[in-house]
Amino acid sequence: MKKNNDRFKIAIIGAGKVGMTAAYALLLGGGFHEIALYGRDKRKLLGEKLDLEHAMALSHKSAISVSDNPAELSGVDIFVFCAGAAQAAGETRLQLAEKNIKIVNDLVPKLLEASPDAILLMVTNPVDLLTLRAKEISPAARVFGSGTLLDTARFRFHLSEFLRVHPRSIHAYVLGEHGDHSFPVISSANIGGQPLTSFPEFSREKALEAYRKARDAAYAIIESKGATYYGIGASVAKIARSIITNGQSVLSLSTIIDDYYGQSGMAVSVPCILGRNGIERVIKVALNQDEQDQLADGVKALKEAYLAGKPK
Numbered sequence: 001m002k003k004n005n006d007r008f009k010i011a012i013i014g015a016g017k018v019g020m021t022a023a024y025a026l027l028l029g030g031g032f033h034e035i036a037l038y039g040r041d042k043r044k045l046l047g048e049k050l051d052l053e054h055a056m057a058l059s060h061k062s063a064i065s066v067s068d069n070p071a072e073l074s075g076v077d078i079f080v081f082c083a084g085a086a087q088a089a090g091e092t093r094l095q096l097a098e099k100n101i102k103i104v105n106d107l108v109p110k111l112l113e114a115s116p117d118a119i120l121l122m123v124t125n126p127v128d129l130l131t132l133r134a135k136e137i138s139p140a141a142r143v144f145g146s147g148t149l150l151d152t153a154r155f156r157f158h159l160s161e162f163l164r165v166h167p168r169s170i171h172a173y174v175l176g177e178h179g180d181h182s183f184p185v186i187s188s189a190n191i192g193g194q195p196l197t198s199f200p201e202f203s204r205e206k207a208l209e210a211y212r213k214a215r216d217a218a219y220a221i222i223e224s225k226g227a228t229y230y231g232i233g234a235s236v237a238k239i240a241r242s243i244i245t246n247g248q249s250v251l252s253l254s255t256i257i258d259d260y261y262g263q264s265g266m267a268v269s270v271p272c273i274l275g276r277n278g279i280e281r282v283i284k285v286a287l288n289q290d291e292q293d294q295l296a297d298g299v300k301a302l303k304e305a306y307l308a309g310k311p312k
C-alpha cells in the first residue's frame with residue numbers, strides 16, 4: 001500500500017467536458033504528482049494541458065501529461081473513465097448503453113494492461129451498467145462507479161434550500177440506479193442525529209420535490225446548456241481525495257451488490273466506505289419496505305437494460 005506522502009498519478013480517460021472539469025477540480029484540490037490526459041485528439045489535449053498549467057501558479061503543481069495511446073498509461077493509481085457518448089436532450093442514460101459498452105470493451109483491457117494495479121473509477125453513462133461490464137471483463141480489478149454520489153449531492157443541496165442547514169450536514173442519500181430509477185432514503189436520513197422527518201422545517205412534499213429536482217437535474221441542465229459537468233467534476237475530486245488520503249469517507253457509489261436487501265448481481269449505488277484500496281465495505285443503510293421495493297425496481301430495470309444494450 002502506498003504511503004500518504006507518495007506520488008499519485010491519476011489518468012483522465014476521455015478529455016471532454018466531464019473529463020476536463022474533473023481534471024481542473026483535481027488540480028485545484030492538489031495532491032497529485034501527475035494528472036495524465038488521455039484522448040483521441042492530441043492537438044486538443046495539448047491545449048488542455050497548457051490551459052491547466054496556467055492555473056498552477058495560483059493553485060497546486062502537478063505534472064500534466066497527454067497521450068492518445070493507452071499503452072503509454074503506466075504507473076497510474078486511478079483511472080477516471082469519462083470517455084464516450086453523452087446524453088442528448090431528452091435521451092435517457094440507459095439509451096447510451098450499447099455505444100458506451102463497446103468503448104468499455106475496447107479500452108478497459110488496454111488501460112489495465114498498462115497499469116494492472118490501478119483503481120478504475122467509472123463515470124461514463126449509464127454508469128451502473130458500465131461498472132458491471134468493466135468488472136465482468138476485468139474481474140481482478142478494483143472497479144466502481146461514481147453512481148449516485150452526484151444525485152446525493154444534488155438532493156442534499158435542494159433539501160438545504162428549505163431546511164436552512166448546510167448540505168454537508170444533511171445526511172441523506174439517493175441510492176440505486178444513477179438515473180430515473182434512483183430513490184431517496186428519507187426514512188433514515190438525519191441532521192445532527194435528529195431524524196429528518198422530525199426536523200422542524202421538514203415537509204415530505206418538499207423533500208420529494210427536492211428529490212425530483214435531483215433526479216431530473218441532468219435533463220434540465222442539458223436542455224439549458226448542453227451538458228452537466230461541475231457537479232460530477234467535484235464528485236470525482238471528492239472520490240479521488242478519499243482514495244489518496246485513505247480518507248474512509250462514506251459515499252454513495254456504484255458497486256456490484258451481493259444480497260443487499262435480497263438484490264444481487266448488478267452494480268447500483270449504496271453507501272460505501274472508500275479508502276486507499278477503493279471500496280472497503282458496503283454499509284447496509286436502514287431502508288423501509290417502500291425504499292426496498294424501489295431498490296428492487298431499479299435493479300430489475302438495469303438488468304433488463306443490460307441484456308438489451310450488451311453488444312451481441
Ligand code: NAD
Binds near residue numbers: 018019083103107
Ligand atoms: P463529451 O462529449 O464532452 O466528452 C466525451 C469524450 O469522450 C470526448 O472527448 C470524446 O472524444 C471521448 N471519446 C469518445 N469515444 C472515445 C473513445 N473510444 N476513446 C477515447 N475517447 C473517446 O461528453 P461529457 O459531457 O464529457 O460526458 C462524458 C460522459 O460522462 C457521458 O457518458 C456522460 O453521460 C457522463 N456523465 C456522467 C455523470 C455521472 O454522474 N456519472 C455526470 C455527467 C456526465
